[in-house]
Amino acid sequence: MMANIQQVAQEAGVSVATVSRVLHGQGSVATKTRIKVEDTIKKLNYQPSMLGRNLRNSESRLLLILIPKISNPFYFDIIKGIENIAISQGYNILLCETDSSPERENIYFDLVRTKMADGIISMDPAVNMEALMELAENHPIVQCSEYAVESDIPYVTIDSEEAAYRAVKHLIKIGNENIAFINSDKRYLYARQRNEGYQRALKEHGLAVKEEYIYHTEHLGFEYGQQAVKSILNLEDRPTAVFAVSDLLAIGALKEIHACGFHVPDDIAVVGFDNIDFSNMTNPALTTIAQPMYKMGTLAVDMLIKKIQGNDVESIILDHELIMRESTSG
Amino acid sequence: MMANIQQVAQEAGVSVATVSRVLHGQGSVATKTRIKVEDTIKKLNYQPSMLGRNLRNSESRLLLILIPKISNPFYFDIIKGIENIAISQGYNILLCETDSSPERENIYFDLVRTKMADGIISMDPAVNMEALMELAENHPIVQCSEYAVESDIPYVTIDSEEAAYRAVKHLIKIGNENIAFINSDKRYLYARQRNEGYQRALKEHGLAVKEEYIYHTEHLGFEYGQQAVKSILNLEDRPTAVFAVSDLLAIGALKEIHACGFHVPDDIAVVGFDNIDFSNMTNPALTTIAQPMYKMGTLAVDMLIKKIQGNDVESIILDHELIMRESTSG
DNA sequence: CAACTGTTTGTAATCGATTACATTAATTAT
DNA sequence: ATAATTAATGTAATCGATTACAAACAGTTG
The missing domain is CATH 3.40.50.2300 (Response regulator)
Incomplete structure (x- = not known):
């Protein structure tokens, strides 16, 4: 039922080359001919097959x-x-x-x-x-x-390094000294870069980088954020802030912090990364780094x-x- | 650089038909020939073009x-x-x-x-x-x-009608009589069906269907849930439960209820629809209808x-x- | 060894477009 | 009016596969 270019050409009484020219508006075609072809195309409800075109054009x-x-x-x-x-x-x-x-x-x-x-x-x-x-x-x-x-x-x-640096700097500026870092696996470049930024911010403000504050998760999902916070809240020197390398992790953190009876941001401040839609829907809404x-x-x-x-x-x-x-x- | 079936055929000293037969394992090909062709395919790193195949197979x-x-x-x-x-x-x-x-x-x-x-x-x-x-x-x-x-x-x-019916029935069973319904636009079939279910549950338990409890949103997004709740909480006879036709709406409702100083589920119970991943991540986690x-x-x-x-x-x-x-x- | 059967392989048409090149028609210049 | 130029159209090759059909070949049988 679907017409091809041959049928259009035949019906319009021209060659396939002419139909193709009309189709692409290139090469010269007499006005009368073009109109005739266009009418035939409409009449036959012709749509050029991409399969043919694609093969020809590779x-x-x-x-x-x-x-x-x-x-x-x-x-x-x-x-x-x-x-x-x-x-x-x-x-x-x-x-x-x-x-x-x-x-x-x-x-x-x-x-x-x-x-x-x-x-x-x-x-x-x-x-x-x-x-x-x-x-x-x-x-x-x-x-x-x-x-x-x-x-x-x-x-x-x-620039992941710089972004992480700014996030942590913000946490420091509002009064936090013990800042935990929920990072993903070091085999990812962005994880290494954000780690650099985290450390640079701390060092620049004379704060020690504590290994026990740095948590690596296997994936970026919500549950991993919960799990990370569980272990972080058990630390002797409980941090007053958490910087997570993705919003999903941060949202998991939010949920778990709340579940453990702490309050965000009074007890623990949280910063995420990515500014996903949901970061604005949480309770409380999440501070985060927005990428364009x-x-x-x-x-x-x-x-x-x-x-x-x-x-x-x-x-x-x-x-x-x-x-x-x-x-x-x- | 990428070989085509002709080149493989030539290099292997056979016809394109034979190469094609080897490719699809159909039609009979002598073992010796097949091996020769397979070797050539590997040697030339040949991958059949889908463009050619697709055109031929329409x-x-x-x-x-x-x-x-x-x-x-x-x-x-x-x-x-x-x-x-x-x-x-x-x-x-x-x-x-x-x-x-x-x-x-x-x-x-x-x-x-x-x-x-x-x-x-x-x-x-x-x-x-x-x-x-x-x-x-x-x-x-x-x-x-x-x-x-x-x-x-x-x-x-x-069966959207039945699903809505069960959701509302659940709200009734746990003691709610004033149940608001955040529905989407009636032009959608599912919206009409869920409305039927909502009403059937109420009627079956001798509860009145109040028009002011039924809110229609333009879209299913988070903000629309917030907006709906804003208007619902202003009602004289404030409902003790909300059934939303999608989880996103329900999550918006959750956030807004909280923002207005009420507590879920003590003051207001909430049921969503769809069981999206996030419905389990909210505070509190959302009761909802799961579709397979x-x-x-x-x-x-x-x-x-x-x-x-x-x-x-x-x-x-x-x-x-x-x-x-x-x-x-x- | 001829006739027959079954297996293996090749030839060439086909899918539906695009386009270089050839050809014809129309227009302009001389 | 004829040559030169330009515009319009057509012919046929091409892209890279698949597959019906034909042909060649090998093996069996009488």
Whole structure:
């Protein structure tokens, strides 16, 4: 029932080349002919098949977006940014959840190997870097938010060290000296960078870095924040503030602090990281570091599309912002 | 640099047909030949192009998933279910956020019109039903969660009326007589169904249905829950319980009730709907109705793939469950 | 050894577009 | 009026696979 370009050509009494020219508005076509073809297209309700076009053009117009968890609110605005720009440029996105599983990841990598996708925006901190770098030799890839320094795959991100520094400095400024730090696994670059920032702030104010105040979690989920706080509250020298490396951890911390009978921010102040939507919905609302997520997303696609078109691109580091809310203001 | 099937054939000294046979393990190929071809494939690092295959097979192996908002936690598990099954069947999903915008929606519909996608799972309550039904005449479509009764597009969903009935019944059983109802817009089927359930529970227990207890919100977001509670708490006959038609609304309600100086559940009990992850992270944890999301997702893809293969499918109604947590247990 | 059967392989059409190049028609210049 | 130039259209190759059908080959049987 669906017409193809041949049928349109036949019905309009022209060649397929002419139909194609009308379709793309390029090459010269006599006005009379163009109108005739356009009418036929409407009459037959013709829609050009992307399958044919894609094969001929050796492109899929699909971009792979790699994220660890689709439910992680951190990515929402980035994705929105990516999607808006992508669509405006005639691309669509394949949102791929790796679950940090190498097999799943490989299935997705295969999509670009088999030309089903034109490029990748990787946002998975746990990505298999060797595989990604090998893929990057033959396919356009950019990194967003998390990146590997050693690779020369371009990235867009923020200065994590500086952001963590500011968060901790804020806690110090409002009177805290014993500041716990809920970090994620050190194998992630951002974790190491934020640790640097945490330590720099303490040292700059003459405060000791206590190993027992630094807690490493396996994942960034809510429960891990609860667990971390459980152990932190048991310390002899109980901290008066907690800086968590993600809002989800911080929200878990909030819940657990409350469950243990303490009050935020009077007993313990809390700062998160990412400014996810929910950070404003908690009780009390969470002080946090905001990254320009939407912007990051748009820049990342811009870069990727440029790469797909064969251009070189430069990495970008964006600004961040400290959002002060109830969890640090008594 | 990337080899195609011709080059493999030439290098292996066979025809493209033989290479294709080896690739799919069908048709008979002499063992010696198969090994030779397989070696060549490895040697040339050949990966068959999906573009060629898709054109020849007139399929894209892409499924369109239509959701209103990517950030709505309600869809997470459904999507996970869809994705797992899809991948196991050799499909990939295009997760499409409509933002309830008809233009955006039309861009996505075009993807199936232009053969870029093989079918659609629609989960957007605000979908343009005429457009969807017209599309369904020529393309495989199934509805998930929200559906239109008048269409004959198959769906998988739960019994919303019964679920609402049980939620309200629970509130009555623990001693509430004045129960407010935060519903969404009546133009949505589920809103009408849950309203029926709400009223049935009240009537069955000899309680009056008071119009002023029923609040309609424009959207399902957090802020709308806050706003609803603001107006509800101002009522003369202040309710002792609130049933919200989504967890996000309920969580907004929780926050606002607290902000107004009331205590949950002692002053006001709250029940939500959907059992999103966050419903367990709030203070207090939220009583809610759980839908078998993951299952819904898997069934929806199953149905869609069957339709794509040309089979007929039946609609399905699944069971739900009341999850009792702190927001209703004093 | 001829005839027959079954296995293995190759040839070429096909999916639906795009586009370089060739050809024809129309217009302008001389 | 003819040559030169430009505009309009068509022909056919191409992208990279799949697959019906034909052909070649090997093995069996009488």
